[in-house]
Every structure is written in structure tokens, then in C-alpha cells.
Amino acid sequence: MSDDHDESTLGRIETEVALLMRFGEATRRATGTAEHRVLDRAAYVILRHLADAGPQNVSALAARLNLDGSTVTRQVSALQRDGLITRTPDPSDGRGTVISPTPAGLQRMAAVQAARTRLYGDMLADWSAEDRDTLAALLGRLNQALVNRNRR
Template identity: 40%
Template sequence: MGGIGVDHAFLALERELAVFLRRARASSGELAREVHPDLESAAYGLLMRLEDAGEQRATDLAAYIGVGKATMSRQLRALEGLGLVTRAPDPADGRAFLVQLTDEGRARFRRVRGARRARYARRLAAWERSEVAELARLLHRLNSSQEADEPGQTARVERDQ
């Protein structure tokens, strides 16, 4: 890898990730609209985090998603307006709020997520189960290394807690 030569492995990775990300963005928009026709595509990941991790402080959600407080507040107001999330005072800190899915939000999200998993299963039907697990492991490793490299991520999480 050292030096001036072109590393074809990284060129191939860049190319494949670009295609993957373009398709993922389009898919997120479709999935968000399946949850609710007025839902922004970026909100699907927010709903996923609430489903997976349970109630969260808005500042923790913003740090996890990688957006500022103002953007998170706007997204949460929109989700509340659609009846998908609710905010309640945090008993540990009266200045903060905990965000959670409503029953309607959870039901809509789970229906769409189940359909998405079924699509993955169909697309990867020819893959060995171990290959799917390896892809998940490698993507987790990539995501973890990206989180560690994002400037301000650790400071933002520590500041908001």
C-alpha cells in the first residue's frame, strides 16, 4: 500500500460503496414512505435506532445519527406530528426529554422492517448463511472504524450526557 501506486482494492471498494450507498439512499426514501407517506427518508434510521435501543434522549439520538441538535429537533417534531414518536420528561434530568416510538410508530416500522428483511433474504438466497454473517461482521467493523474517526463524535456524546 505504501507509495505512489494505485491500490486497485481500494478503488474497487470505493466504486462498490458508491453504488451501495446510492441504492441505500433511494431505498431509505422508499422505506420511509412505506412507514408514512410524509416521512423524510433520513427518519427511517432514527426509527430503527428507537426500535433497537428503546427510549433515548434527543441529544443521544443526534450523536448516534451524526446530526446537530437543531436538525434532530426538527426531525422529532415531524415524527411527533405524524404520531410516530412521543417525548416525555427524563426523570433523571428535568431539562431533558426521552423519545420513544408510539404504538402506531412501532407497528408501522416493524411491518416495513419485516418486508425489508424479506427482500434481503430473497436477494441473498444464493449466499451461504456464513457469507451473510461475514458481510454483517465486516460492515459492522467498517461502521465502528468510521465512528471512531468522525471528528467531534466523542466530544459531542460526552458533552450531551
């Protein structure tokens, strides 16, 4: 592959990722269903991670989500105020706390996840199962590359 072709391909990738983020945000804002609005994006991401990974302390959450600790602390405080997470003493560090989702938090997260899954099902209805699998795999690889890049 020539350098010019590679640069052209990388330019297309950059443009498509920028558009993906722009259209994704516009779609999230414009979606009229209440399920999409019961959690803001940050709360959804935190609850999804807690549901998958189990109880976490703020620093582990911040590291995994590539966010500043004070940002996560603010978001966790808002989630706690809304009854969506609980804090309990950290068994490995008695001075710290771990955050866990409450049943209400898991229920809201699941409602948003289901609504988003339906939305993508509608948008990708005319894609073959193979194309959807390929998209999922490539997006997973892109996200992992972004995680690896942000750890440097």
C-alpha cells in the same frame, strides 16, 4: 502487501461503497411495496435506534446518529406530529425531554424492517449462509469504523 496493491484495493473499496450507497438509495426509491414508503429513511433510523436503545434525549440521538441537533429536532417534531413518538420529561434533567416510540411508531418501523428483510432475502437468496454471515459481519465492522471516524 505492496503499497500499489493496497492503494488499488482501497480504490476498489471506495468505488464499491459509493455504488452501494447509490444502488441502495435507488432500490429504496423504486421498491413498490407500501411498507417501504410508510416511513422516510430518517424516521426509520430514529425509530430503530429508539426501539433498540430505549428512550433518548435529542442530543443523545443526534450524537448516536451523527446528525446535527436541529436536524434531529425537526425530524422528532414530524414524528411526534404523526403520532410515532412521544416526549416525556427527562428524569435526569427536568428541563429536558426524552423521546420514546409509540406503539404505532414501533408498528410502522417493524413493517419497514420486515419488508426490507424480505427484499434482502430475495436479493441474497442464492448466497450461502456463510457468505451472508460474512457480509453482515463485514458491514458491521465498516459501520463501526465509520462511527469511530466520525467521533474524532
